[in-house]
Structures are given as C-alpha cells and as structure tokens.
Amino acid sequence: MPKANPAARFAVYALLVGLGGLFGVPLLWLLVTSLKPVEQTMSNPPTWLPYAHYSEIGGKRVDVVLDARVTEPSVLVEDVATGRRDLRPVGSVAADNPTLRVVGMAEPGWWLVTERNPAAVGSRPIREVLPPEAIESRVQFRWQNYPEALAAMRGSPPDVPGVPPRKPNPEQDAGFPQFFLNTVIVCVLGVIGAVLSNALVAYGFARLRWPGRDVFFAITLATMMVPFPVLMVPLYGVFKNLGWIGTLLPLWAPAWFGGAFNIFLMRQFFRTIPEELSEAARIDGASEWRIFWTVILPLSKPVLAVVALFHFLFAWNDFLGPLLFLTRRQTYTLALALQQYQSQQGGVQWHYLMAASAVVILPVIVLFFLAQKTFVQGIATTGSKG
Numbered sequence: 001m002p003k004a005n006p007a008a009r010f011a012v013y014a015l016l017v018g019l020g021g022l023f024g025v026p027l028l029w030l031l032v033t034s035l036k037p038v039e040q041t042m043s044n045p046p047t048w049l050p051y052a053h054y055s056e057i058g059g060k061r062v063d064v065v066l067d068a069r070v071t072e073p074s075v076l077v078e079d080v081a082t083g084r085r086d087l088r089p090v091g092s093v094a095a096d097n098p099t100l101r102v103v104g105m106a107e108p109g110w111w112l113v114t115e116r117n118p119a120a121v122g123s124r125p126i127r128e129v130l131p132p133e134a135i136e137s138r139v140q141f142r143w144q145n146y147p148e149a150l151a152a153m154r155g156s157p158p159d160v161p162g163v164p165p166r167k168p169n170p171e172q173d174a175g176f177p178q179f180f181l182n183t184v185i186v187c188v189l190g191v192i193g194a195v196l197s198n199a200l201v202a203y204g205f206a207r208l209r210w211p212g213r214d215v216f217f218a219i220t221l222a223t224m225m226v227p228f229p230v231l232m233v234p235l236y237g238v239f240k241n242l243g244w245i246g247t248l249l250p251l252w253a254p255a256w257f258g259g260a261f262n263i264f265l266m267r268q269f270f271r272t273i274p275e276e277l278s279e280a281a282r283i284d285g286a287s288e289w290r291i292f293w294t295v296i297l298p299l300s301k302p303v304l305a306v307v308a309l310f311h312f313l314f315a316w317n318d319f320l321g322p323l324l325f326l327t328r329r330q331t332y333t334l335a336l337a338l339q340q341y342q343s344q345q346g347g348v349q350w351h352y353l354m355a356a357s358a359v360v361i362l363p364v365i366v367l368f369f370l371a372q373k374t375f376v377q378g379i380a381t382t383g384s385k386g
Contacts, residue, residue: 035143151175
C-alpha cells in the first residue's frame with residue numbers, strides 16, 4: 001500500500017482541526033460570556049476576555065462599571081432631592097438651578113463610572129467621572145456568576161438579612177435542584193423504557209417470522225414522516241383524559257411504547273448477529289424470551305448504548321414537550337426552567353443565562369465522552385448486514 005503524501009495528510013488534519021474549531025466557537029463564546037459582568041456581554045465591539053475595572057473613589061479602591069465615554073466637555077450633576085447623578089453638557093445646567101448641584105467636571109476621553117457593589121446594602125452606588133489613567137483594568141473571570149445564576153433560577157427572591165422570613169412556598173421556591181431532579185427522572189425512566197420497548201419490538205421484526213412482518217415494519221418506518229406538531233393536539237387530549245397534564249408522565253411514559261427510528265437501529269443490528277446462536281439455544285430448549293434475554297441482548301450492548309444515549313440527549317434537551325404538558329413550576333425540567341428564568345429577569349441577564357446554560361449542557365458533554373467508544377461502535381456496526 002503506497003504511503004500517503006505528508007502534505008496531503010497535513011492539509012486534511014488542518015482542515016479537520018479548523019472545522020472542529022469553527023464548530024467549537026459557539027461553545028467557547030458561551031463559556032466566556034458566562035464569566036463576564038453583565039455590561040460586557042453585549043458590548044460593541046465584543047470582547048473575548050472578561051475585564052474588571054478598579055479606581056479610587058472617596059479614598060477607597062472600588063470595582064467600577066464603565067458606563068459611557070465622555071465625547072464633549074461635560075459636568076456631573078447631582079439631583080438634590082434623590083441624590084441621582086447624571087452627565088450633562090457644559091452650559092446646559094443653569095448656575096442658579098436649585099434642584100441640581102454640580103459635583104464634577106469631565107473632559108473628552110474621560111469615563112463616567114458607577115460603583116459596582118455598594119458597601120452598604122440598599123445604598124445608591126456612587127457615580128463619578130474619571131480620566132483613563134485613573135482606571136486600572138485587568139482580566140478577571142467572575143466565577144461567582146455560576147452560583148448566583150443557579151440561585152437566581154428560583155421563582156421567589158431570597159430572604160434578606162434583617163427582614164422577617166417569608167412563608168415557605170414550595171411552588172415558587174422550586175429552583176435548580178428541583179429542576180435537575182425532574183430532568184433526571186424524565187431521562188432515566190425514558191431511557192429504561194426506550195431500551196426495553198424498542199429492543200422487544202426490534203427483536204420481533206428481526207428474528208421472528210410471522211405473517212405481515214415486513215408490512216408492519218414498513219408502516220412503523222412510515223410513522224417517522226409524521227412531525228410532532230401534527231400529534232400535539234391529539235396527544236394533549238389523550239394525556240388530559242388520563243389526568244397526566246401537569247405531571248412528568250407525558251414526558252417519559254411514551255418512551256415505553258417504542259419509536260420507529262430506534263426500532264430500525266436495533267432491528268438492523270440484531271440482523272447482524274448469526275442465526276446459528278439462536279438455533280443452538282433453541283436446540284438446548286431455550287424459549288424465545290430466554291434467547292432474547294441471554295443471547296441477543298448481551299451481544300447488543302453497542303446498539304443499546306446508542307439508543308440510550310440518543311433518548312437521553314432528546315429528553316435532556318426537550319423543550320416543546322415540557323412547554324405543552326407541564327403547568328406547575330415545581331415540575332419544570334431544566335430546558336423549560338432556562339426559558340422561564342430568561343423571561344423573568346426583565347432585561348435578560350445574559351451572563352447568568354450563559355452560566356446556567358453551561359451547567360445544563362455539562363452532563364451531556366461528560367456523558368458523550370464517557371460513552372464515545374461504545375457509541376461509535378454501535379453506529380459503525382448497525383446495518384452492516386441485510
């Protein structure tokens with residue numbers, strides 16, 4: 001066999017690395033954004049690294065937010081009644097205005113800054129105008145965004161020190177632990193049902209001979225052409241009559257009745273297993289159930305892992321199902337909780353949303369890398385015969 005051209009191999013690997021890096025950019029951007037302060041998540045031009053800015057205000061070094069750059073000679077004025085400070089152009093504030101007080105002057109190129117975290121709880125953050133040389137900037141990853149983001153997923157605000165605790169409300173107090181538990185329940189029960197039900201049906205199509213087998217298999221595959229939106233209304237009516245709306249049952253119970261795609265995968269894999277193994281077991285007196293359980297399934301671990309992984313990914317990322325069938329916050333899954341968390345903040349806190357999203361996708365990434373070898377083996381060997 002002739003050796004591959006080194007230049008061609010280098011070009012192929014470079015292309016693969018480049019394409020892999022291109023597909024990894026969104027994930028990298030998500031991780032970087034999750035470690036930024038909120039004002040830097042939508043900055044223009046965008047910045048890849050999160051920065052922290054420090055300056056000395058009132059004799060103490062504080063973390064500040066760069067609100068705006070001064071473009072013309074301006075004055076910093078303070079509302080006497082409220083204490084609010086704003087930047088105004090020079091000459092726009094009358095000297096005898098009793099409601100406003102000039103507290104600072106700013107030249108073009110200076111920054112209007114705001115204290116990020118006031119020392120006193122409930123106090124107004126200090127605003128000041130500073131020259132660029134008075135501001136120290138450095139790269140700083142805000143790891144505290146992660147616990148703060150998970151805590152913010154609660155439907156009710158946390159208790160405030162010094163304020164009498166509010167009455168517990170399980171519905172509103174549901175947070176990330178409850179959403180995570182609901183998602184795990186849906187995924188685990190769905191995976192068990194998908195593996196068992198699809199394996200049974202696929203075995204019947206692959207190894208048993210009965211009248212109309214191929215016709216029923218064709219009808220089963222034809223159901224893959226029916227999109228889920230067509231089935232939403234009938235399914236909702238069925239689940240409502242069963243009393244399942246508002247529970248997790250509609251999200252995992254259908255997995256126990258098989259799915260055309262998984263049945264097809266398993267059937268094709270079962271057909272690659274030599275018939276002689278089943279015949280030898282029948283000669284020894286084994287029933288079809290025992291052949292299925294002790295002969296076929298142990299040899300089918302790769303395809304079982306593929307079906308389990310496919311269904312786990314589907315159930316973990318499913319948004320439309322929970323949106324349709326779940327009515328109580330206490331039963332929300334992570335996918336639905338993220339959307340609800342995004343809409344409850346009133347001006348999306350993108351750094352929190354990205355941090356929560358990173359936590360949600362982490363189990364999927366870990367699971368894929370742990371099952372990568374088995375997953376690739378199951379895909380590679382499925383359908384190699386028949």
